[in-house]
Amino acid sequence: MKALVRDIARRPFVQRPAVAVPAALLLLFGILVSGCGGNEVQSMLKTEGPAAREVAGLWWLMFALGGTVFVLVLALTVMAVFGRKSEDGPPLGPKRFVVIGGIIMPAVVLIVLLGFSLKSTFAIRLPESDLVIDVVGHQWWWEVSYPDEEIVIANEIYIPAGRPVRLRLTASDVIHSFWVPSLHGKMDMLPGKTNDFWIEADVPGLYRGQCAEFCGTQHALMAFWVHALDPDEFDRWVENRQTVSTTPETPQEARGYEVFFEAGCETCHAIDGTPAVGTAGPALTDISSRLTLGSGTIYNSRTNLANWIVNPQAVKPGNLMPNTHLSPEDLEALIDYLDRLR
Numbered sequence: 001m002k003a004l005v006r007d008i009a010r011r012p013f014v015q016r017p018a019v020a021v022p023a024a025l026l027l028l029f030g031i032l033v034s035g036c037g038g039n040e041v042q043s044m045l046k047t048e049g050p051a052a053r054e055v056a057g058l059w060w061l062m063f064a065l066g067g068t069v070f071v072l073v074l075a076l077t078v079m080a081v082f083g084r085k086s087e088d089g090p091p092l093g094p095k096r097f098v099v100i101g102g103i104i105m106p107a108v109v110l111i112v113l114l115g116f117s118l119k120s121t122f123a124i125r126l127p128e129s130d131l132v133i134d135v136v137g138h139q140w141w142w143e144v145s146y147p148d149e150e151i152v153i154a155n156e157i158y159i160p161a162g163r164p165v166r167l168r169l170t171a172s173d174v175i176h177s178f179w180v181p182s183l184h185g186k187m188d189m190l191p192g193k194t195n196d197f198w199i200e201a202d203v204p205g206l207y208r209g210q211c212a213e214f215c216g217t218q219h220a221l222m223a224f225w226v227h228a229l230d231p232d233e234f235d236r237w238v239e240n241r242q243t244v245s246t247t248p249e250t251p252q253e254a255r256g257y258e259v260f261f262e263a264g265c266e267t268c269h270a271i272d273g274t275p276a277v278g279t280a281g282p283a284l285t286d287i288s289s290r291l292t293l294g295s296g297t298i299y300n301s302r303t304n305l306a307n308w309i310v311n312p313q314a315v316k317p318g319n320l321m322p323n324t325h326l327s328p329e330d331l332e333a334l335i336d337y338l339d340r341l342r
């Protein structure tokens with residue numbers, strides 16, 4: 001090792017980058033791929049559905065071929081720098097070496113990859129599905145509706161496991177991108193255009209999704225959850241959502257209901273079965289059943305909900321919701337009412 005370092009140090013300056021650059025690239029590559037695994041909740045390498053498996057299979061093939069070529073080129077570089085120079089030039093002669101190594105080999109590798117890419121593209125075409133969900137990307141939350149079932153929720157998507165679900169994706173303001181890494185690749189959500197997409201989860205479970213297209217300052221805080229339920233459980237969920245009551249039952253809830261309208265929340269939010277039909281913000285009919293608030297920003301708890309209502313700008317700066325000025329009693333009553341919306 002000492003001899004190697006001394007040898008490099010003795011070489012003219014131009015030859016040192018030939019070693020340093022590939023070594024730095026290799027190190028950087030190692031650091032980058034170390035970010036690909038480990039996350040059990042959101043990883044495209046932890047495949048949980050047929051489309052994700054196809055995408056990951058293609059990724060592994062590209063990784064293997066790209067890695068092989070990378071190592072080969074590195075080896076040739078090291079040989080060129082440290083190997084004994086021969087009078088005849090490269091092993092196959094200078095011309096044949098360039099033709100084989102520079103034209104034929106890359107062409108073969110690219111054609112193989114193209115073939116497998118096309119195969120995967122066909123394999124993940126939209127399958128037949130009897131369940132349609134419309135998802136609209138907003139800055140920075142997700143509107144989720146089931147047109148046939150007449151259900152509108154937000155930031156969480158319920159699907160039956162083991163069945164392909166058709167998604168119609170669009171956006172209300174800027175370009176977003178729908179991505180649940182464990183279930184499928186990414187699909188852009190474009191204002192004024194609807195993109196057909198689908199997801200399928202093999203088994204019941206919880207899968208995290210994330211906006212994958214920079215869409216403004218809170219792009220990183222635009223996450224969502226997919227709940228894949230056992231088919232029977234999904235049917236029960238649909239029935240429950242269609243029949244859920246949003247009428248306040250206690251005096252405290254009735255006061256909270258009043259506060260909701262006094263504070264003007266209905267301008268932006270909708271609650272099924274009430275005069276609140278606002279669409280600028282997420283529907284609140286199921287607010288208390290959600291895992292998080294602010295589209296994956298904070299966990300859903302009474303304290304976090306109170307903090308969000310009073311000062312959403314502190315939690316997620318730049319979102320459309322203004323700070324709300326409420327007395328502690330009114331805030332408590334409002335949260336009591338929202339608590340029954342599940």
Ligand code: CUA
Nearest residue numbers: 176211215219
């Ligand atoms: Cu929406 Cu990034």
